[in-house]
Amino acid sequence: MKLSHFNFNLPPELLAEHPAEHRDESRLMVLNREKQTIEHKLFKDVIDYFDEGDVMILNNTKVFPARLFGNKEKTGARIEVFLLRELNQDQRLWDVLVDPARKIRIGNKLYFGEDETLVAEVIDNTTSRGRTLRFLYDGSYNDFRRKLTELGETPLPKYIKRDVEPEDEDRYQTIFAKNEGAVAAPTAGLHFSKHLLKRLEIKGVEMAEVTLHVGLGTFNPVEVEDLSKHKMDSEEIVIDERAAAIVNKGIENKKRVCAVGTTSMRTIESSVSSNGRLNPYDGWTNKFIFPPYEFSIANSMITNFHTPKSTLLMMISAFAGHEFVKHAYEVAVKEKYRFYSYGDAMLII
Incomplete structure (x- = not known):
């Protein structure tokens, strides 16, 4: 067919x-x-x-709360990061999608949270919107995952245009x-x-x-x-x-x-x-x-x-x-x- x-x-x-x-x-x-x-x-x-x-x-x-919002270094541009897959637990490497992708290049750093305690560096391009990120975080792995959960939000499908609500x-x-x-x-x-x-x-x-x-x-x-x-x-x-x-x-x-x-x-x-x-x-x-x-x-x-x-x-x-x-x-x-x-x-x- x-x-x-x-x-x-x-x-x-x-x-x-x-x-x-x-x-x-x-x-x-x-x-x-x-x-x-x-x-x-x-x-x-x-x-x-x-x-x-x-x-x-x-x-x-x-x-898991896979959608994060961060800011690009220097310009402060707001970037959506969608966590897809953890590649390496020890190195904290993740496959992600970024939007808008045209603004994100290898070597760029992204800052997450009001206190910007979570930082990620772009180390590779995978697809047109795909990137590999290395998260830079001083705490333990469990603390790191808790931080991701704290900063992330429920990844509702893109067709849902409204904001995420508590019930989601x-x-x-x-x-x-x-x-x-x-x-x-x-x-x-x-x-x-x-x-x-x-x-x-x-x-x-x-x-x-x-x-x-x-x-x-x-x-x-x-x-x-x-x-x-x-x-x-x-x-x-x-x-x-x-x-x-x-x-x-x-x-x-x-x-x-x-x-x-x-x-x-x-x-x-x-x-x-x-x-x-x-x-x-x-x-x-x-x-x-x-x-x-x-x-x-x-x-x-x-x-x-x-x-x-x-x-x-x-x-x-x-x-x-x-x-x-x-x-x-x-x-x-x-x-x-x-x-x-x-x-x-x-x-x-």
């Missing part, structure tokens, strides 16, 4: 600027692949589609977030409340936690018409033995195995045995899933509504069928479902 097959008209007012008042009361569109039917529910109704022994696969990555620190994080390392939230998981998770647990639904540290590469635009030529950035993933055992038991018992989010789906599809079971794994993935694709582990999934021409929409189309998803998105626009990170959800069974 081609990039143009995944274009559609998305009215800008449907991009969700704020989360729903309550996590589990966002809207839920349910797609039944076998019956080719669409239902309209609330997210808390997802429990009606799962029974004892079914499995949900959750991404337990935790978003909590709401742009899943309630099961544990392992810090993501620069964007695994947004399908944002709909789960503590109450809903407890109800699922009482019903006997098993939870398998995996980790994929979401990077900005997930959201990079596809710039080639031939999808086979698009390259995904690598992201770090962890599947432990316990998670693999829970998932494999669900497969063997012919239960519903649900990937919560495209990140969970990419994680499990990156470590599949020859007999269609999930293998423990600790490493990296750059897997790009687009139609046609045969999925090995999950037989259902929960996801948000995605933007035109995105790799996320391509994965959903591979899982549910391109024409069915195209129709569902037409219905979503007509019914004014909310799109993207703080938007509504879809269950595909």
Whole structure:
């Protein structure tokens, strides 16, 4: 399939600027692949589609406050620095994005905080907006990380034009977030409340936690018409033995195995045995899933509504069928479902 097959008209007012008042009361569109039917529910109704022994696969990555604002030496120009990946803990080297990039060259120093106690030096260019920074800080590593957290803010997606609000620190994080390392939230998981998770647990639904540290590469635009030529950035993933055992038991018992989010789906599809079971794994993935694709582990999934021409929409189309998803998105626009990170959800069974 081609990039143009995944274009559609998305009215800008449907991009969700704020989360729903309550996590589990966002809207839920349910797609039944076998019956080719669409239902309209609330997210808390997802429990009606799962029974004892079914499995949900959750991404337990935790978003860190990756957006910093500093000032360039001499000129004092305000520079946004988006932390992407820690390269070397001892040397305090980070891959970052800077904006405006045209003002930032190798050798420049940036000062952060009102007291300017945190300083970074630009030591390399990586991409047009990418730089490698060495942070200059006299304290311990733990003190350094605390300083980053203190100065950083929640990295809301760029489409959200408003300022970060106090509620974002909590709401742009899943309630099961544990392992810090993501620069964007695994947004399908944002709909789960503590109450809903407890109800699922009482019903006997098993939870398998995996980790994929979401990077900005997930959201990079596809710039080639031939999808086979698009390259995904690598992201770090962890599947432990316990998670693999829970998932494999669900497969063997012919239960519903649900990937919560495209990140969970990419994680499990990156470590599949020859007999269609999930293998423990600790490493990296750059897997790009687009139609046609045969999925090995999950037989259902929960996801948000995605933007035109995105790799996320391509994965959903591979899982549910391109024409069915195209129709569902037409219905979503007509019914004014909310799109993207703080938007509504879809269950595909």
